[in-house]
Amino acid sequence: MQFLKDHHNSQMECLMEVCAIDVPSRPYRFEVIYNLLSLRYNSRLQVKTYTDELTPLDSVTGVYKSATWSEREVWDLHGVFFSNHPDLRRIMTDYGFEGHPLRKDFPMSGYYESRYDDIKKRVVLEPVEFAQEFRQFDLNSPWEEFNKFKIKNVPVKEEKPQK
Template sequence: MSEVNQALEELGAYVEAKLSDDIESYEMKNGELILYVGLNSIQKVSQFLRDDARCLFKQCMDICGVDYPEREDRFEVVYNLLSMKHNQRIRMKVSTDEDTPVPSVCAIWPTANWFERETWDMYGVFFSDHPDLRRILTDYGFDGHPLRKDFPLTGHVEVRYDEEEGRIVYEPVHLTQEFRKFEFSSPWEGMTPVLPGDEKATLEEGEGK
């Protein structure tokens, strides 16, 4: 085991020992430490991870959702944290269903504000105590949550401002391109093996100086 993995493994054991009633389990997976946290303990664990001297995860880099429709608690909320002091990254996961809110961590990491809004918008996971929980990516009046596995791909409307009518209009979704055609004639498919500037890499040592 590498020194980095060993340090993360020890950190996982340390956090579990300190918060035995709040950490359901932890594991090392693909060289990353994952903490599985009880739903009602997310704020307590987050506060500990931010402030404890062995942790100091001062930055919440991302919060995202994962949908497992076959599970009773179909959603996982995933928190990716960074400790610049210890040069470590860890991941927290908490599970919930469609109706049970997840306590917000905005008061602990202000960056969580927009991340939680995006998770709400895309998955419909509600965050209690969030100061401004509203959609952030979809249009006004959008119905549904697009990243749910059971979200239909057709039958929805899109919203835009019509300058001629001077108002917001709702109309059926129109896909300008149903699928991509790989005709190998665009700059991306038809590019030459050597990009401009790459010829410098083929110069022998001492040339071009």
């Protein structure tokens, strides 16, 4: 990253954003993307790197100061750890929050429900209660069922013209 920022042919002096994508089917499930901008050459560049839950990435805050908040956000929401980061703590969720909400293995309903209690006059956290169990849906199209009743092509006998 230092090379891309300092070299006279690239001069990528602006880090626009750092984002992450979670693809659990990959061996390195997290794809971290750095979007860079060169004002001198009016060009953009994406630098992609891959990691898993246990392997930390080196922080680029020493090269780009704007990466401080973006890397904190990626760590908070995806759980990608950045080594040598000056202030790696939660930024989008509460400090006592468990898990990382943008991971594909994070439950859709979460673990806790927060609400304001009029009797206690404060916000309380309670475990989520489900009114019904999750159902398994069959997402086949109803039109796919017609293939079972398809008429098989029967060869037609050709008639010979009469003389």
